[in-house]
Amino acid sequence: MNTPLPRSLDPAPGELLPGYLLRLSHRIGISPGDLAHRCGLIQGNRLPTQPLVRLDADQAQQIATVCRLETTEVHGLTLTSQDPGYSPLGATYLGQRQSPMDMANSGWVFTAFSRYCPDCLTDTVDLPGGPVWQGSWRLPHIFICPRHNRHLSWRCPAWGAPAFSNGYQADGRWRPSQLAPGLRLRLHPAQCRHRPAGGWDAACGARLDCTPAAFTPPTTAAAQPQHKPSSGWPQPPLPAPKATSRASGSRPPPNSFSTTSALRSWRSAPPGLPPPTSSPPSSTWARSLPTPKPCVEAPSNASDRRAMGGWPDPSTIRLLIHGNAPP
Template identity: 75%
Template sequence: MNTPLPRSLEPAPGELLPGYLLRLAHRIGIPPRDLAHRCGLATGNTLPAHHLVRLDAGLAQQIATVCRLDKAEVHGLTLAGQAPGYAPLHSVYLGRHQSNINMANDGWVFTAFSRYCPDCVADTADLPGGPLWPGSWRLPHTFTCPRHHRHLAWLCPACQAPAFSNGYKADGRWRPSQLIPAPRIRLHPAQCRHRPGGGWDAACSAHLARSPVPATQPTKAMAQAQQRLATAATAAPGQEVESLGRPTSPAHFFNDVRATVLAICATWPAAAEVFPGSEHLDLIATHAEALHHTPAERLGPQGSGWLARSIDHPPADSQHGAALMSLVVQVLDDTDGKTALARMLSRLPSRRADRLRTLTPHCSPAMNAAIGESLRLRREAAGPPALFPQPATHQGRLDPRTIPALLPDAWAGPLDELDAPTRLLRRDAAIRLVQMARGGSRTGAARYLGIPPGTLDSTTLRIRTWQKEPGNADAYQDALRRIADIAVRAKT
């Protein structure tokens, strides 16, 4: 049904599609779901959250017709239209074509909830249809309100659910996101739409403008960091920004931001040692340390950092986000930032190396120089490379026919002293013992033991990566010599 509505609203500057639809539905007195159906935004009873990222031409035209807008105004209600320089919103990101759904679930866009300023909600509550919900509140680099000089809130003061969200289950996992939570319910746009029990339960309905918690004020460094990031996000195509003292594109800059978040959080407390004078290191520590917990430990509702899906994703809490992003901007604006980054990245755990390899081709030249320097520092710290192939040190002393494909408990004591994946190490040690007993290649030793090529490849990759950690290769060689002696004694 593409019939224009009898009356509509002019979008406010910076307003996002969900907030606009809420205001319009409230003004004309219908549930948001009914308006979304008329606009073509609903799939059954679901209003997909990825529509706030960008809209295809046909859907944008339908919304324009129904709401009496032009298409440029409709596209201006999307995050992609408001932040053209923000790399996570691009259709090609980190070298891959991504759908709107993937963009909405990446973790660098807050699609499942929204930060908000209670004072702004109160100030605009009397506008036609209700208060404004700016699109910038959905981006992780917007953590303060410049107008009211306060940190943004992100939880409802009454039910403590994330604002503008469909909520989460008892175990802390999100319910499926919606463009507008509880779309069947008619509420003022300033009211919390979270349904604590889900389903048809009543919504919380608390007014988000009424916060019992005193506002906290950002520091000067936080305000400057937000402005720096916002300027890059709204940069037009062809504009350049600076990163690590050199001009680069906004897309490369935001990939530098992501790489720096990875460096800080994955190597914590290395950043505190490199930048001991930075403000609010305690807030960054709370976030970084929470990310090092197991997923099961992080699932509880509202645990510190629980909304961050990955080690290089930003926190939901605006104070933690402000502290982290201020340090990120400090690093990227530092004249010696490349050296600091290299020092931190040289301590990156091997299990985070894949994430860094994903980011590296899409960062600025200056960031890639820092990453290259970190690899040199890492090699120096690790000492000589891991021994491949294994020398035949026990020929004539150790019978390869007595070596099983997975070392038995009686032989594996020296391996248990190492901080390594135990089962993989037992398999790898068996391969090396065969090489020590009869010589030859690693592939030949695996074939002798009946280990399939795919298993050999995965074992080699994991163990080689582990061996490159400082001290591991030497400790492993010592353990292998002791195991070989155990095996020799067992034979006699």
């Protein structure tokens, strides 16, 4: 299905393909799975994680056609394009030729979940389609947000589930990871997509773009190890207070990012489809969900977690994800 969508969005600087799929599908009112199918990313009934790392030429071309993007923009949604200096994501690593599947399964990138900064999600929540999920949050050595001087979060504040993940099975093993969890769920990109009971049960739905009342900022000594490897990673500036539509065909000026210049707010319809009569007002770009509930802290003890759905304790989770190292 290579028919271009009637409308699309510009990728934000540093945005990763899974987050872009969530943002665009939410904006045009379809599920992420439907959009991924149009883009040729579905294999069987799964959405594999390899495109997180790298896209081949045919995949990139189909995504570009469907989403009305340039192929360079599509490749920019992958980790190898965003951080070419990160050796484990290179085509050749330790003398061995790597496929995208090898890189996705090597453990040098988080494919089963994503860290996140609640403040960054809040800063971009009113952009068309919702907030931006950064590619840098998927790398193990990125654990501090330099803009907001805080440690990145990695769990839902309501259930304690790893963010942007399918969660765990009852025996503590990861459920099969996908590029975007909850393919049929039409949720806001800032909502937790974890299904506590698995299957087709309702998703958690808790908002991740909320900041706890108090948190301890990282020390200078803690931030120093991250500084060098992440110094070249693009950091998106704060968006403009209000989003306005931009005429189709105009291109954003180089090295700029705002809701009026860097977002491809509705492009013109393809031949044979009538163009939109007017761009939606900025108020319609806000969340289509009820007012978010206050942040809910994750259960503090193992018995509470078991009562809420059999969630493993934090030491088990850390061991599964990081080995013996803290998150």
